[in-house]
Amino acid sequence: MRVFTAVIAIAAGILVLGGYFLPALADVQTLLLNWAVILAGTAALVGIFNLVSVHSDKIRRQEKGSGYSILLLISLVVTFLFAMILRPDHEAMDIILNGVIIPIEAALMGLLTVSLLYAAIRLLRRRADFMSLVFLVTAALLILGSATLPFGNMPVLGTFIRPWITQVLALGGARGILIGVALGTLTTGLRVLFGADRPYGGN
Amino acid sequence: MNELIIILASAVLLFAITLWKRKSPANLREIPALTRLYRTLGLSIEDGTRLHISLGSGSLLDARGGSALAGLALLRHIAERTSTSDKPSVASAGDPTLGLLTQDTLQAGYQAAAVEELYVPTSGRVTGLSPFGYAAGAMNIMKNENVSANIVVGHFGSEAGLLAEASDRENMILIGASDELSGQSVLFANTQDALIGEELFAAGAYLGAGASHIASLTLQDIMRWFVILALLGGAAAKLIGVI
Structure with missing residues (x-):
């Protein structure tokens, strides 16, 4: 069975990859990608069942934080029922999205600003080395250089140092990192294509 | 056509190097974060505490799938090593397809350790479908499930800061790597030893995968x-x- 799944996965991978280079395989590639999109949609449903199962277990075992699990399940069921009865494009569903989910995510983003500032302050205590110092000095220079002042950009810092750091040093470094990530992605993809890594069931 | 040549050449080289019998073990430079990860694995088994592996919200249907696959390869190894622990590892994902593969990978790890009967399907979870929703769900695991270390490997943006902050508040070890630049900078500021760039993809080699x-x-x-x-x-x- 494991060999069978591996053969199917490798064949599908090769056909999709081949579709980018060989026009004859383009139709097969589109078909396989469409199947993948349908499966991903089904996986979302399975993911929700998984979420319900995990939180139901927590409530049944009265684990720490199970109050949040009750809240989550009630919200999930109410939202699901509303969406089924009213249809997803109803105004009430927009209110749930724009009035609850988006503000909560925005609040988390706001919390992140504070926690990042706190992390930067503690960085030297956690790791007192040259690179931490470079990181902090660069961040401070960029924040100062981006500051909006009544008289315009901060002289030298805003007009010369900040653009030089972002356009030369940071851009060069970012490209280097992204090339490294791309090479890593390529080799990881090839390992999966060879069947050396099989994240689809089997050893 | 250049891309095809690069892919084919890479494939041939990877195949040849994999089959090549080395006379001596590969000499890998030290990466402090991966040394810490190796040590953390052993400690969690001895202490009877849990590891939480966060695989991020990278979808397998786009370019972010590479980091998700690297995270799954690492998870497979960790699952095998910690499957017999009193508190087996728990993994979270922010994408439904990745969530399914997380469960499958955990099960494969248990199978490899010959303890498949100990596998609990809810140890692989989808905690949210948006990056911040996912982070909020993963923070809940850190806080309530006797976790001693968080291994954050995959596609993370700035939401990695929330996971790092939660780890810090619970005095947990955090080992982080992301393929996203914003995620990397957040993790660099928040962890003792951060993995930068392609080091994310080196974890398997360092753990003997x-x-x-x-x-x-x-x-x-x-x-x-x-x-x-x-x-x-x-x-x-x-x-x-x-x-």
């Missing part, structure tokens, strides 16, 4: 030299007016 992982690292080094030579050659050619 097999010859193919070592071969991957060798291939990455070879490709990197080609890229460096191409960049230098291009710059020199531009300088002398050839291109």
